[in-house]
Amino acid sequence: MVALVLVGHSPELLRGLRAMLAQAAPAVVVSVAGGTDTGALGTSASKILAAVRGALAEAPEGAVVLLDLGSAALALEMALEDLVPALRERVRVSRGALVEGAVRAAVEAAGGGPLAAVLVASEVPPGHDKLPDDWPADGTAPA
Amino acid sequence: MSGTLIAGWLRLAAARIAAERVHLTELDAAIGDGDHGINMHRGFRALETRMAAGDIATDAPGSLLILAGRTITGTVGGASGALYGRALMRAGAALEAWSGEPGMTSAQLGAALRAAVNGVAALGRSRPGEKTMLDALVPAADAFEAASAVGVDLAGALRRAADAAEAGARATLPIMATKGRASYLGERSIGHLDPGAVSSALLVRALADAAAGGA
Numbered sequence: 438m439v440a441l442v443l444v445g446h447s448p449e450l451l452r453g454l455r456a457m458l459a460q461a462a463p464a465v466v467v468s469v470a471g472g473t474d475t476g477a478l479g480t481s482a483s484k485i486l487a488a489v490r491g492a493l494a495e496a497p498e499g500a501v502v503l504l505d506l507g508s509a510a511l512a513l514e515m516a517l518e519d520l521v522p523a524l525r526e527r528v529r530v531s532r533g534a535l536v537e538g539a540v541r542a543a544v545e546a547a548g549g550g551p552l553a554a555v556l557v558a559s560e561v562p563p564g565h566d567k568l569p570d571d572w573p574a575d576g577t578a579p580a
Numbered sequence: 581m582s583g584t585l586i587a588g589w590l591r592l593a594a595a596r597i598a599a600e601r602v603h604l605t606e607l608d609a610a611i612g613d614g615d616h617g618i619n620m621h622r623g624f625r626a627l628e629t630r631m632a633a634g635d636i637a638t639d640a641p642g643s644l645l646i647l648a649g650r651t652i653t654g655t656v657g658g659a660s661g662a663l664y665g666r667a668l669m670r671a672g673a674a675l676e677a678w679s680g681e682p683g684m685t686s687a688q689l690g691a692a693l694r695a696a697v698n699g700v701a702a703l704g705r706s707r708p709g710e711k712t713m714l715d716a717l718v719p720a721a722d723a724f725e726a727a728s729a730v731g732v733d734l735a736g737a738l739r740r741a742a743d744a745a746e747a748g749a750r751a752t753l754p755i756m757a758t759k760g761r762a763s764y765l766g767e768r769s770i771g772h773l774d775p776g777a778v779s780s781a782l783l784v785r786a787l788a789d790a791a792a793g794g795a
Contacts, residue, residue, distance in 0.1 A: 446657065472657070473654060473655050473656070473657040474626075475622065475626065477622060477655075479619060479656065480657055480658055481653065481655075481657065482653045482662065482665070483653070483654050484654070508658045508760065508761065509658075511659050511662035511663060511666075512653065512658075514662075514703065515662055515665070515666065
């Protein structure tokens with residue numbers, strides 16, 4: 438079963454998201470890398486590397502990585518450079534939104550979807566609307 | 581000047597960042613998320629602590645820079661931690677074959693500076709003129725090479741590099757940011773200095789001062 442790796446600036450944010458995923462898809466391995474080495478807000482290439490390695494150790498099918506913000510991509514890139522090619526080829530990085538992407542990816546992974554399908558599931562299509570069709574376009578509350 | 585230049589520079593840089601942390605954070609509050617000084621201070625303090633405790637050996641400049649880069653990447657956090665970490669690691673890789681004795685040549689330091697700058701540009705997919713660290717770092721590397729090419733000694737060339745870095749940082753004021761968090765602001769980023777360019781200039785000045793002090 439494909440695993441997920443959550444990368445973000447806030448350890449608390451990722452803890453909460455992991456709890457949501459454990460409820461939605463308890464069988465899926467979810468590895469997290471949140472905050473700096475000292476637990477401050479930020480990212481750490483070594484934490485990310487450890488999280489990716491941990492996920493791959495438990496998921497031979499591979500792992501999909503999701504990020505909270507674009508600035509995490511730099512540390513992620515450094516971490517992936519330190520992976521041997523045999524491991525790196527089992528990793529896919531998602532452009533999806535962290536929360537919605539992770540929930541969708543977890544459900545796809547739990548259903549036995551392959552790496553490519555989990556990646557697609559994590560990338561919520563542009564223009565996807567989480568509100569009902571009749572919700573006012575200007576964001577005001579429905580009458 | 582011996583290999584201790586690098587250790588002396590990193591200690592001086594840590595002290596300067598500690599002194600400037602409020603200023604750097606204020607700059608970042610204007611166009612970013614207001615934590616650049618806090619993050620840099622946390623990272624360089626961690627580095628200083630590890631050096632003082634002997635967790636990072638300070639004798640061989642190449643490995644010192646690589647370990648410093650790892651520390652900065654893991655403790656500064658975010659994009660600036662990754663970019664400064666990459667810069668230090670690339671500089672370290674360029675100096676790895678050198679024991680630190682008898683003394684650093686301008687060619688060695690120039691190669692390390694250029695490797696650091698190229699590492700930042702590649703990881704950040706950026707170039708000068710985009711209101712980033714590179715607006716200070718590229719002019720610094722250029723000025724160092726130009727001065728060295730006409731026979732200016734290492735300390736003198738570093739002084740010119742620091743002048744160029746500070747001028748480059750000041751020149752970020754009218755630029756509209758297109759990279760990083762500041763790009764969220766679009767035109768509202770105009771009229772503010774780039775915090776990363778300012779901290780880059782600070783680091784180059786600390787290197788020049790460490791060299792001038794015979795550190």
